[in-house]
Amino acid sequence: MDWLLTPGPVRLHPKALQALARPQLHHRTEPARELFLKARTLLQEAFRTQGEVLILTGSGTLAMEALVLNLFAPGERVLVPVYGKFSERFAEIAESAGLEVDRLELPYGKVPTPERVARPGYAGLLLVHSETSTGALADLPALAQAFREANPEGLVGADMVTSLLVREVALEAWGVDAAASGSQKGLMCPPGLGFVALSPRALERLRPRGYYLDLTRELKAQREGESAWTPAINLVGAVAAVLEEVLPRLEAHLALKAWQNDLLYQVGEELGLLAVPEARSPAVAAFHLPEGVPYRAVKEAFARRHAVIAGGQGPLKGKIFRLSLMGHYDRYEALGVAALFKEAFADILPPS
């Protein structure tokens, strides 16, 4: 398929493909250590933290679980607003880690307001920044601040899986203590790496737990440019290459991603489609299916034009469809996708 319009994995950055075409590097050699440290430094800049970023071989879910396991002890009480598939996952992970989880259930598509999380008595708040399943963007700085005023000792953990490199993010400046992300979204690399960013405050609160997911052990190794377990070093090279390209012109990159996603919503509006989220993330445009149109018809209209799109998840399955230009697409390719979107819908909703 020529047009990968799913909200991750995404169309790869050419620098990622180039990096992956290189001969194998052994991770316990000086060139690999330099590469690993470079990737960590660039990720630290991307997450905007004075703390540390750990690179884990695994998915974003693994990074989310590592974050929860290493910052909270069983029995501790955490608040988890649930407003989509990935915030649901955060709650499940916290439960599986033995935490006492208070879910704050919201309809899919909504995001929590600061008032709702300004409740004392919690060791932590777990939030999804860009809820990929609904296209909603939570106001992370306002939520973190409200929570921390009520819980000065509490830690804020954020899923930045589809916001890193797609929308502005910041750890300490926003009052976020820890964040998880992955390689296959805004970083435009293949899947296989998860990242855990830890603020200086989170670093002080780290407690060893688990084996593969023990971040204390990782931290010790990664400070030296190594990793506790054999890393997907080829992907680390891809991540470093993309960050080196994108970070120096991050502002323009984020502006492009915002413009591209707005363009998708604009086309949707012209077609009379209803947007799913109120507060929109630039990572993905999510639309309700038109009355009486099954998801399969939309998927097939795009597939006939060599495009892969995403459907709904959880309670939104069969009710919405999602398009994303988070991958390596420039301005003109986005305009092409806008045309493709219109043509696909001409098949589905013929002009009356």
Next chain:
Amino acid sequence: MDWLLTPGPVRLHPKALQALARPQLHHRTEPARELFLKARTLLQEAFRTQGEVLILTGSGTLAMEALVLNLFAPGERVLVPVYGKFSERFAEIAESAGLEVDRLELPYGKVPTPERVARPGYAGLLLVHSETSTGALADLPALAQAFREANPEGLVGADMVTSLLVREVALEAWGVDAAASGSQKGLMCPPGLGFVALSPRALERLRPRGYYLDLTRELKAQREGESAWTPAINLVGAVAAVLEEVLPRLEAHLALKAWQNDLLYQVGEELGLLAVPEARSPAVAAFHLPEGVPYRAVKEAFARRHAVIAGGQGPLKGKIFRLSLMGHYDRYEALGVAALFKEAFADILPPS
């Protein structure tokens, strides 16, 4: 470096590099599901099991931990012979999982005898087939049989990280219930995937545990060609491509790997070097450093010839060096490496 002679990661198979150069595939599409199922079927053949093979995004260590967590409950008693860095790791993982671990300590380089593991009262035996840190090969079928005679209900879990595709392996035929391996060794792919093979008997004993490492959840998804969490699908493609190439001529491939490793030992013998293991694995040739020669001198003599080698681990650090032709090397390249090995030692041990 032109000659990657480390026992993993290894020189990549060209089919792996080709697979990795392809555009991104989305894992929730039909072509990806077909690829995933193909890789699983080929891995099932490679492990020789009528059970199932699960592909996990992570390292071999993650696969080892998943095996232990999902087959044994906290408090259960397991026997873990320790004869190298990786059997040590198996013991640590079992302890971290809350099992009651009886370590059977042996000097590094040795392997346990069947008599030593024929002890009743255990829920499981955890064994490393090819102990990469020492170059030793355990007699897995004999050990599994001896253990199971003493523990008819006990499960045998094996680390096949550097034996899969390097030496004959078999699950049920050998009395092995579960095995772990990874992509960056005999499979000649980059690191990033771990595999857990489960015999029909192990499948019946699977109990859900953890979140990312919950194999029950993985099994349900992977039977449909999906995975519970975003997989490193590009690497899955690489693994399938290499297996498709190697499995039809597996016998010749294993004979080549055995011949190549024997060649390294033969050169070592000519140079007067002492082999570390008694029972030799074809995955790696391990030699004691000559009296008074520091590891750095050997490493540098190889590096001057554009070759990367491995040193010792754990108690063998600074005492041994290791060479491996497990990667994509043909007969003539191996002869070239034999010449390189001799020349490197001519720098170190000038002819008297």
